[in-house]
Amino acid sequence: MRPTNLLVGSAVERLEDLRFLRGRGQYVDDLARDGVLHAAILRSSIAHGRIRSIEIAAARALAGVHAVITAADMGKSVPIIPMRLQPLPEFHPFEQPVMADGKVRYVGEPIAVVLADSAAIAEDALALIEPDIEPLPAVANRRAAAKDDSILFEDKGTNLALTFRATRGDAAAAFGDAAYTRRETFRVQRHFALPMEPRGLLADWDAARGRLTVCGASKVPFFNRRILAKQIGLPEDAIEMVENDVGGGFGARGEFYPEDFLIPFAARHVGRPVKWTEDRREQLMAMNHAREAECDIEIACARDGRILGLRGHAFADMGAYMRTNGAVGARNIAQFMSGPYRIPNIDIDVSLLMTNKTPVGTYRGPGRFETDFFRERLLDMAAQDLGLDRVEFRRRNLVSAGEMPYPIATIAPFESRDELDSGDYQMTLERCLEEIDWGRKSRLQGREIDGRYHGLAVGCFIEGGAAGPKEGARLVLEPDGSLSVYVGSSAVGQGLETAFAQIAADAMEIPIDRIRGVFHGSTSYVSDGYGSYHSRAVVMGGSAILLAASALRDAIRSRAAHRLGCDPAAVEIVEGRKAVGPGGSSLPLVGLADEGISAEGSFLNKKHTYTYGAHAAHVAVDPKTGHVQLIDYVVVEDCGRIINPMMLRGQVIGSVVQGLGGAFMEDLAYDDQGQLLAGSLADYLIPTASDFPMIRAVVMEVHPSPINPLGAKGAGEGGIIAVGGVIANAVANALSSFSVQPRELPLTPSRVWHLLHDARRAEAAE
């Protein structure tokens, strides 16, 4: 494919770092505009209620305030934000208006926007707005939702938005014949992405040209432009979305949120640039929440440990509205509960229930983190019941390389079929056991050493990537011989520019310093783009770059042939520097065309890549405090073709630590009135530098993906997916002498202490 291949596969230092390390990044809040007004958003402090009136006169009268916008300013109807993924008609009644419309349904829902000379004055004015809201009983959790006593959407008559069903084989028959079954309930708490940079937008309306520019785009700028154009009544090409540097995405940033309409609308409303920067408290109540799910599931096995079936019901707490990608987590819980295992009979329902809490969306490994916790916990319990070694139990049930491609459960409605593409799952399991020194450490299981109980666990995962339908790239050989790369993928802080520069430089056989720039994420660079989600950027954007490079080489040959007076097929591009014709006549690529030579490539894909691997953990539990110390943590994953092993390892380790946050501490707790109890970083705890010093990642490229020209698989989520299950199993293993079985995350010191305390009390009572 590439005669020289020096950069792809190498730990190339990142191009982005030169600006980030010197404070020269340009995040959206770093932008300044003359005449800018600052927006602040009044958000509901009531979880569920009917809006009687909103008194804005005092706020409007405050010196420095230029406008107060409410739903009344939106014309005849408040625009609705459509779903981007799984846009089923059943979800339509639950989609979110850009501003509370008649009712408020969660704490944090926008009620009014103030525009003022400074952010401080705008925030002052918020305190002068008086919303009169008649409180309604809050639906604070999925059990309350299921009762339908209080209903979020009266027209709909129920809080149940939809039930997904994942099926394969004949689960009823499998369970009927099974020698062994076990039924369990598990729960994962609500937590979320929390990127370090809060969201921000800067919108500029050019009335003379009828053009709108929106800075602060990321993830899916083209899709968001389509939504905005329709909502605001402009042609798509009258709107430019600009991606600046982006301080972390993890699935949550860059989806279309209410503010993505409100701020551009405000700029047009007042005819001046308008800027909004989310503060952390706002982020905690406004950005997509995630993960909150419970299940009641059952496994069936033969006596020899073969898994025969998996069935049951899961419940996803959706919050107040179906947001753009709100259904993904719930869908994935159903479809990926079988993970990397050979489970021939599956019947899993997942009910999506509306509650008076912040709406949910995707967070790195959406649904997969939850469902892997459910499954891996159940596997350890089943192995123990069957008297099987839990590693051997997994070995027997992993899908083997010879079974690829392996079909997984079909999900309905949506009728989406999927198959695992390639890999040797047992290989990564064995390597992981080796890395953590399982053989030697086995004797530590459940042992008390210096007052702490040691535990081990290992679990296997798959990570889907490479969502279609396509991605586009354009390469330009500039007159000076440098190469510009334009691509429809977007950056969210993952090092996209470096990875794409590596791919493009190799494809054109040039050194990386001949890459003039990788231009991405803004709607002006390519005609259409699909962005960065579902671990798709490298596979889709990278493959599009390869195809564009091939087209560019053809274009260069054709141009050179014209000048050399020969057939294009007779021209060879040598060392990325010159075009050589028959007889050795040659032209340097520098100056080959005054206006540069451009070529496009578009990669189409209907299938998914599946990265796979295993995680292992060694923990020590202090029975007096319930504190769990992580002594060692290893991830081994095979991601197919690796573009940059240093960046990949960085993604995996960062992803693991995010997962440890979810396993041990992060919790968007609510009270029974639907009030968010974690409104600051003092309440919402995430891992710090002193929490988890020992995390290791081994990245392999044994099985390149067969479904794209790069051979790459989506990566970056695999580090998080297995963490909850592995940590809970390690804690159970440590406390096996007390028969402690964690069924709920996070495993805070308090929860672990209570588990132990209850187990000891039960033991004493016997």
Added chain:
Amino acid sequence: MPVRFEVNGKNVEVEVEPRLTLADCLRHNLRLTGTHVGCEHGVCGACTVIVDGAAVRACLMLAVQAENTKVVTVEGLSRDDGLTPLQASFRKHHALQCGFCTPGMITTAHALLSEEPDADAERVREVLSGNLCRCTGYVSIVEAVLDARAAYRKREGTAP
């Protein structure tokens, strides 16, 4: 009200509201946008700057409190012709991804190593635990800071 202080070696005088934080003053009045604001309540450390040699949270300090101090931001710890040894170590160890927490990590690590060029891994972790990063998991940041110690040992005795 007017406030006078030194930023990155230059004297500045800014007219500010008493309630303006030093972080907002640096970012919006002085256009030094390398200092980032992540939480405005002193937890995340993204806004860390060096005031009279000590790492402080610019979101917890009012601009008026900076009167007569010497403030150093990430821009003041950078040069045009390349990376400092600390920055180069961050790049080598892949100690940043999205870059948003990075200026605060750089200022915090610089203040630490200027005082304690022999800080061990545990000490580095302890000091960095006041700076939140959501991308890296910290492992590479700690490695980068440890690897940069040599450069600070050499310059011991000279002012940062």
